[in-house]
Amino acid sequence: MKLSFKGGIHPLRELHEGKGKTHSQPIRDFVPERVCIPVDMHIGTPSAPCVKKGDLVKLGQVIATPVGGIGIPVHASVSGEVISVGPRQMLGKTASTCIEIANDGKDEWVELSPLGSVDSAPADKIVQQVKDAGICGMGGACFPSHIKMMIPEGKSVDTIILNGAECETFLTADHRLMLEEPQRIVDGLRLIMRAMKVSTGIIAIEDNKKDAIKVMQEAISGLEGIRVAVLKTKYPQGGEKQLIDAVTKRQVPSGALPIDAQVVVFNVGTAAAIADAVIHGKPLISRVTTVTGCVNTPSNLRVRIGTSFQDAIEAAGGFSEDPGKIFAGGSMTGLCIPGTEVSLTKANNGIVVLNQKDAVKKQPTPCIRCGRCVEACPSRLNPQFLNALNDLSDLAGMKKHNVMDCTVCGSCSYVCPAKIELCATFKEAKEKITARRV
Amino acid sequence: MKLRLSTGPHLLNRESTQTLMLDVLIALVPTTVAGIYLFGTKAAWVLAVAVVSAVLCEYLFQKLSKRPVRVMDLSAVVTGLILGLNLPAEAPLWMPAIGSAIAILLVKELFGGIGQNFMNPALLARGVLLASWPARMSVYYIPARVLGVTEVVPAGTDVISAATPLIRPGGYQLYDLLMGNIPGTIGEVCKIAILIGFLYMLFVGTIRWHIPVLFVGTVAVMTWIMGGDPLRAVLSGGLLFGAVFMATDYVTNPMLKVGQVIFAIGCGILVGVIRMTKAYPEGVTYAILLMNILTPLIDRWTSRRVYGMVKKHA
Numbered sequence: 001m002k003l004s005f006k007g008g009i010h011p012l013r014e015l016h017e018g019k020g021k022t023h024s025q026p027i028r029d030f031v032p033e034r035v036c037i038p039v040d041m042h043i044g045t046p047s048a049p050c051v052k053k054g055d056l057v058k059l060g061q062v063i064a065t066p067v068g069g070i071g072i073p074v075h076a077s078v079s080g081e082v083i084s085v086g087p088r089q090m091l092g093k094t095a096s097t098c099i100e101i102a103n104d105g106k107d108e109w110v111e112l113s114p115l116g117s118v119d120s121a122p123a124d125k126i127v128q129q130v131k132d133a134g135i136c137g138m139g140g141a142c143f144p145s146h147i148k149m150m151i152p153e154g155k156s157v158d159t160i161i162l163n164g165a166e167c168e169t170f171l172t173a174d175h176r177l178m179l180e181e182p183q184r185i186v187d188g189l190r191l192i193m194r195a196m197k198v199s200t201g202i203i204a205i206e207d208n209k210k211d212a213i214k215v216m217q218e219a220i221s222g223l224e225g226i227r228v229a230v231l232k233t234k235y236p237q238g239g240e241k242q243l244i245d246a247v248t249k250r251q252v253p254s255g256a257l258p259i260d261a262q263v264v265v266f267n268v269g270t271a272a273a274i275a276d277a278v279i280h281g282k283p284l285i286s287r288v289t290t291v292t293g294c295v296n297t298p299s300n301l302r303v304r305i306g307t308s309f310q311d312a313i314e315a316a317g318g319f320s321e322d323p324g325k326i327f328a329g330g331s332m333t334g335l336c337i338p339g340t341e342v343s344l345t346k347a348n349n350g351i352v353v354l355n356q357k358d359a360v361k362k363q364p365t366p367c368i369r370c371g372r373c374v375e376a377c378p379s380r381l382n383p384q385f386l387n388a389l390n391d392l393s394d395l396a397g398m399k400k401h402n403v404m405d406c407t408v409c410g411s412c413s414y415v416c417p418a419k420i421e422l423c424a425t426f427k428e429a430k431e432k433i434t435a436r437r438v
Numbered sequence: 439m440k441l442r443l444s445t446g447p448h449l450l451n452r453e454s455t456q457t458l459m460l461d462v463l464i465a466l467v468p469t470t471v472a473g474i475y476l477f478g479t480k481a482a483w484v485l486a487v488a489v490v491s492a493v494l495c496e497y498l499f500q501k502l503s504k505r506p507v508r509v510m511d512l513s514a515v516v517t518g519l520i521l522g523l524n525l526p527a528e529a530p531l532w533m534p535a536i537g538s539a540i541a542i543l544l545v546k547e548l549f550g551g552i553g554q555n556f557m558n559p560a561l562l563a564r565g566v567l568l569a570s571w572p573a574r575m576s577v578y579y580i581p582a583r584v585l586g587v588t589e590v591v592p593a594g595t596d597v598i599s600a601a602t603p604l605i606r607p608g609g610y611q612l613y614d615l616l617m618g619n620i621p622g623t624i625g626e627v628c629k630i631a632i633l634i635g636f637l638y639m640l641f642v643g644t645i646r647w648h649i650p651v652l653f654v655g656t657v658a659v660m661t662w663i664m665g666g667d668p669l670r671a672v673l674s675g676g677l678l679f680g681a682v683f684m685a686t687d688y689v690t691n692p693m694l695k696v697g698q699v700i701f702a703i704g705c706g707i708l709v710g711v712i713r714m715t716k717a718y719p720e721g722v723t724y725a726i727l728l729m730n731i732l733t734p735l736i737d738r739w740t741s742r743r744v745y746g747m748v749k750k751h752a
Contacts (some may be wrong), residue, residue: 006745012449058536169449241578241745336443358449360441365455365511365554370688375695379745384693385737402744410447417453418553424445434716 003246004232007378009411015337018170021298028316035306038096041345043143044070055082056387058110060266060283066342072144077285077304097222108147112281118187126195127414133277135284137265142347164268165238168330171350173288175190176300178212199228208233216401293353310340324359332410362419373412379405383412395438459512461644465635472628476581481624485522488534492518494676495542510558521560537563557730558687572717578621585617615673626676636682645686649702653681656706680722697740704729
């Protein structure tokens with residue numbers, strides 16, 4: 001039986017979610033001439049740069065050290081000379097400190113210190129190794145992975161879920177990774193399970209990726225405690241809360257973390273990065289990202305962290321049409337970029353280019369109470385009512401009616417026939433409620 | 439390069455208010471065609487006047503009150519057509535005109551336009567006409583033609599008035615009830631056409647099955663309890679038309695599924711009660727209108743469990 005959750009939508013059905021352009025494109029390596037690496041790619045305090053202009057750095061060398069409790073280091077993703085260290089406008093609201101490195105083309109690694117094989121690596125050292133490798137959630141959340149791997153006092157975890165749902169539109173990076181490098185993913189999962197002393201590992205994949213399901217099932221054959229869960233193809237199946245609900249039939253309590261449902265979720269790409277860090281000692285310096293939409297050769301690229309959008313788009317053949325909007329991620333939750341000089345980060349699973357026509361804002365019309373948003377909301381809120389409260393500027397009322405449980409998945413806005421920007425409204429309201437402590 | 443910035447989602451469903459209304463109009467095609475076939479050109483005139491005056495009223499009101507003109511969303515066309523289908527074919531042509539004006543101006547636009555009316559515009563207009571000109575509104579006519587082959591009703595030469603089959607149950611065969619060879623309003627008589635429209639709307643996802651099925655089902659059960667013939671009760675009068683095309687009006691029924699279930703069963707019970715007490719031969723109009731009025735209360739009283747509202751795991 002296919003696992004699922006209540007609510008949700010089937011976005012871009014007529015386009016097959018936009019994945020058709022790239023799902024059969026093998027991963028291609030791409031190394032740019034120059035990278036510009038932000039030091040604030042993860043959630044938490046930005047790391048502190050420890051190199052200066054003119055320094056020569058090797059591939060994988062630490063260029064910024066962790067700050068604060070949940071900080072992680074940042075590594076050079078090419079070898080070469082540091083050109084600049086300073087603020088640049090990235091995806092955030094304010095400028096980020098970035099370290100710019102000119103690639104000397106040698107790809108000369110620093111000395112690596114692997115921990116050992118999947119079975120021999122000492123379990124108590126894995127978490128530190130993951131931290132030192134600068135790994136954070138590669139599905140988009142950018143939460144430092146080693147924190148997730150440390151179970152706080154009084155909590156327990158019985159299941160690790162690897163998220164291979166990839167329910168977002170257009171993206172095929174995780175799909176290709178599962179198809180081409182299943183061993184890295186399985187190794188990563190086994191290392192996580194050993195480090196956290198958890199005996200159940202589940203790799204969850206949507207049933208629109210039948211080939212990936214088959215490959216992963218082969219890769220885990222003979223391994224105890226690990227299985228593949230087949231999910232119904234539906235957005236937002238890969239949303240952490242929906243995924244946990246579908247796979248374990250447990251819900252993450254409102255305002256709590258997945259660990260309160262005794263589950264920890266990692267993206268498949270994160271698991272692969274963890275395997276590299278432990279088995280080969282390699283820090284996180286590259287990732288697979290899908291570059292698609294209005295580009296000449298839509299591709300799945302393995303790019304170095306800090307590659308500019310411009311370089312990545314050129315690696316995919318350049319623009320095929322005059323671009324009107326470019327976002328990092330799929331069309332449901334992707335973040336718009338102000339210009340193509342912005343860098344790809346550890347969490348960046350895709351670049352989608354829309355043409356001028358598709359970028360035009362749809363003019364909203366009055367709500368007709370059709371109930372599409374109510375049906376779609378995976379958090380089981382009443383978006384129509386919340387929107388009416390927002391029109392009255394009633395933030396307290398919105399909070400009372402659970403707007404803080406909104407995951408900003410965009411399902412309500414997507415289905416709205418009146419084209420009302422429900423999701424954007426709730427995102428703004430949530431920010432206001434947090435800031436003003438309503 | 440100037441790039442547009444916005445919060446996701448960046449690509450939206452193709453469905454719009456206009457496409458939804460167009461789907462309702464497509465679903466009304468079989469009923470409209472059957473009505474015109476059965477009752478002749480008089481019916482076509484009633485429908486045409488109803489639609490044209492509904493659109494005209496909306497356009498003029500929005501123009502004069504300097505609001506955005508929204509006639510292209512087709513909702514006025516739907517209102518006008520549904521009102522027309524709710525009238526007897528013999529209605530004088532000023533009746534659909536007045537009805538549409540009431541529906542659009544009084545019920546819809548004065549309350550703030552599309553999405554703001556608290557009762558179904560076409561239905562309230564029908565209610566006003568029914569209360570104002572009861573004689574003209576409650577005398578039904580036998581269709582001028584028959585659909586299919588029948589032995590009971592002769593292919594009429596002149597339209598003659600007759601009691602509705604609700605008053606004289608058992609007078610018509612099921613076949614005639616289904617095909618529409620019975621007295622009634624233009625749209626309500628041909629049940630086959632209504633069912634085709636219902637299936638179309640289910641298929642394209644315009645509506646869900648809950649409201650029509652539970653509404654009609656409740657009436658059937660009530661009739662059975664009171665010793666009547668459930669099938670005949672369902673196929674008589676305006677029940678099917680009301681349940682499929684009027685109770686399902688988005689604006690005037692509850693938002694949550696649980697609310698819609700209460701709404702539908704409430705409609706069914708009211709129809710049963712009105713038919714039982716024989717205060718009116720036809721209770722569907724007032725049943726739905728009453729439940730329309732209760733909709734805000736139902737919305738207030740119903741809720742569903744939000745994700746994560748669970749007891750914390752150990």
